[in-house]
Amino acid sequence: MRHHLLIPIFLLSAGCVSVPTGPDLQERIDASTAIQTIRATEAGAYSVEEKTEIFRRRTLDWYIPGEGLRRYPEAVPDVEATAAWLAILALEGQEQPAAAVLEDLVRFDDINGGRDGCVCFSRLEADAHTNVYVQILWTYILVDRHLPGLRGPVRAHGALMVDRWQSLGWVMHDASGGPVPGAVLFEGPTGSLNPSEVASWLLFCEVGRLWGDESLRDRCRQELRQNCGRRWQTGALCVSVPGIFFPSHSSVWLNFWKIHGLSMLDSDYRTDLAHLGEVTWAECNPVWRLLSLDGDGEIPAPNALRSAQEALEEWPITLDGRETLNSWDDSLPRRVRLVKAEVEMEAWPPLPVWRRPSSWWEWKRNPCRLDGNLNRGFGERKSSGLDFLLLRALLALHTAEDGPEDGKGLPCVLGAHPGIDLGG
Numbered sequence: 308m309r310h311h312l313l314i315p316i317f318l319l320s321a322g323c324v325s326v327p328t329g330p331d332l333q334e335r336i337d338a339s340t341a342i343q344t345i346r347a348t349e350a351g352a353y354s355v356e357e358k359t360e361i362f363r364r365r366t367l368d369w370y371i372p373g374e375g376l377r378r379y380p381e382a383v384p385d386v387e388a389t390a391a392w393l394a395i396l397a398l399e400g401q402e403q404p405a406a407a408v409l410e411d412l413v414r415f416d417d418i419n420g421g422r423d424g425c426v427c428f429s430r431l432e433a434d435a436h437t438n439v440y441v442q443i444l445w446t447y448i449l450v451d452r453h454l455p456g457l458r459g460p461v462r463a464h465g466a467l468m469v470d471r472w473q474s475l476g477w478v479m480h481d482a483s484g485g486p487v488p489g490a491v492l493f494e495g496p497t498g499s500l501n502p503s504e505v506a507s508w509l510l511f512c513e514v515g516r517l518w519g520d521e522s523l524r525d526r527c528r529q530e531l532r533q534n535c536g537r538r539w540q541t542g543a544l545c546v547s548v549p550g551i552f553f554p555s556h557s558s559v560w561l562n563f564w565k566i567h568g569l570s571m572l573d574s575d576y577r578t579d580l581a582h583l584g585e586v587t588w589a590e591c592n593p594v595w596r597l598l599s600l601d602g603d604g605e606i607p608a609p610n611a612l613r614s615a616q617e618a619l620e621e622w623p624i625t626l627d628g629r630e631t632l633n634s635w636d637d638s639l640p641r642r643v644r645l646v647k648a649e650v651e652m653e654a655w656p657p658l659p660v661w662r663r664p665s666s667w668w669e670w671k672r673n674p675c676r677l678d679g680n681l682n683r684g685f686g687e688r689k690s691s692g693l694d695f696l697l698l699r700a701l702l703a704l705h706t707a708e709d710g711p712e713d714g715k716g717l718p719c720v721l722g723a724h725p726g727i728d729l730g731g
Contacts, residue, residue, distance in 0.1 A: 327632055327678060339632040346623030346661035355619045359699050362692030366392060369691055374430065375411045378667050379688055385429040386415045386439055390446045391668075391693045397449040398700035402456050409450065409457055412443070413464050424464075424471030425480065436487060437479060437507055438561055440468060444514055445564040448571050466519030469511050473523065477508065502543040503558060506565040513572045545586050552590075555647045559587060560595075560671040567598045577603040591657050593618045594670040594694075597701040608705070615702040621660040622695050628688045631664035633677040641677070652677060669694040 327335065353361070369377045375384030376392050389412045396405040418427040428439060447461040472479070479487045515523030544562045546553040566583055569576040581604020587595050588606075596611035633639060634652060642655040653675035657663075664679020666672045667690035 327634065327681060332635075335630060336632050336635050339630055342625070342627075342629050343631065343662050346625055347659075349623040349625060350621050350659070350661040353624060355616075355699070358619070358622055358624065358692075358695065361624055362695050365689075366691045366693060366696065372407070373411060373414075375415070376408075376691075376693075378693075379690060381688070383430050384411075386412065386426060387428070387442055388691070388693065389415070390442050391697065394446040394449050395693070395696050395700050397446070397453045398697075398704055400453055402454045405450065405454055406457060409460060412446075413460070416464070416468075422464075422467070424468040426468065440472075440479075441507060441510065441561055441564050441568075443468070444510060445568040448514075448568045452571055462518040465514045469515040469523070470519055472511060473515065473520075477511075503554070503562055503565075506544060506562055506569075510565045510568050513569055517572055544583055547586050547589060550644055552644055552646045556590070556592075556673045557671040558647075559590075560592075563587075563595055563598050567601060570601055574603075577601065580604075581606060591674050592670060594698055594701060597698075597705050600705055612702065612706060615698055615705075618660055619695065619699060619702070622692075623661040626665050626667075626690045626692055628665065628680050628690075630680045630682070631662075631678065633658065633662065639677070642675075644675075646673065651675075665690065667691070667694070670697070 329335075366376065369380055370392070371377065371384055375386070375389035377384050378388040389408065393405055393408045393412055396408060413422070415426050415428075416422045416424065418430065419425055426439060426443065428436070444465060447465045450461045451458050509524075512524040512526075512528075516525070544566070545559050563583065566576060566580045570580040579602070581599060581602030584595065584599020584602060584606050585604060588599075591614065593611070593615035596606065597615055599606045600608055600611055633654065639654055639658070640656070642653055644651055644653055651673070653673065654677050655675060657674040658677075660669070663669075663672075663674070664676060666679070
């Protein structure tokens with residue numbers, strides 16, 4: 308595998324890995340250290356249940372009934388935050404509050420003057436993007452599975468969205484009827500699809516087949532056979548070898564949503580889900596690991612549960628946008644990797660959650676990041692802790708299904724590269 312390290316090492320030697328600089332660097336480091344000290348204290352001072360209650364109260368305080376959830380207190384409600392909250396309620400089996408949130412989520416389809424399957428991101432924006440629809444459909448599939456009383460409305464709206472996309476040739480349009488930049492699902496003939504686009508397409512087609520047009524999935528696969536002469540392979544959704552990770556962590560996060568959603572709709576995809584979990588095990592993302600347990604593979608449940616519990620215990624209460632700097636600390640073990648198209652200096656193994664740069668959604672970020680929210684970031688702008696609540700809900704569900712943790716956890720550094728045993 309040594310050849311995989313040549314590119315990042317060469318680029319590092321050429322100065323392509325940037326680190327914070329400037330005359331005020333020491334002042335910035337001191338400020339970063341101060342907030343990390345607060346977060347470290349908080350992580351140990353509160354139990355997981357106390358943190359859960361704090362973040363739940365914060366989420367409810369930021370929710371505007373009839374509109375949706377704000378990801379920051381000064382923001383307007385948006386569809387991603389609202390969908391995330393609905394997913395958490397579905398995993399917890401809370402049908403009554405979920406019904407109200409579902410109504411608000413569907414209302415994002417009404418902003419442009421009528422419910423037609425075109426979902427807008429927020430009350431102030433009229434745009435749609437493939438990634439947003441993926442999150443909505445994953446949430447709807449969770450609701451369909453865990454809240455039977457809400458199956459009717461989620462299936463009806465899911466089918467409406469898929470029907471619209473199909474009628475427009477799988478091109479997302481905004482309220483004015485024009486294509487949304489970057490939201491064309493399929494560029495050219497289906498033979499040019501990349502694996503992530505195929506995964507999106509299959510998710511939409513499976514929803515259409517089960518909740519709407521029964522022939523949709525069959526037509527989708529027939530087109531793939533005609534144009535590609537091959538069946539899509541989930542192994543191409545992520546490349547994780549020493550020195551290289553591709554594509555980005557946010558792209559793989561979305562790929563997990565797609566494959567996990569597909570696996571809930573059709574058991575044929577459970578092997579694909581397990582494979583994606585094995586390939587990405589070394590990324591130490593506890594949400595990815597827990598989702599992988601729903602696949603047909605050899606992902607060790609005790610180790611996945613243990614890593615989730617550890618992340619919850621490491622979680623601070625103070626989640627804000629203040630700058631976080633760690634690259635100055637030479638005592639931290641680190642590595643260089645080519646992530647998508649950029650060379651990144653990373654902590655290895657990953658830093659505790661309280662020491663990482665804060666993000667409103669941890670599960671789409673690189674857990675090995677050293678620095679973040681640079682140039683003073685967004686100050687003390689808080690986030691709700693939805694990412695904590697999602698991990699907590701998944702852990703509770705899988706603890707009930709897979710039993711309590713009963714063995715030594717697998718250290719993150721072992722990972723899931725080909726040929727490495729996942730056992731603890």
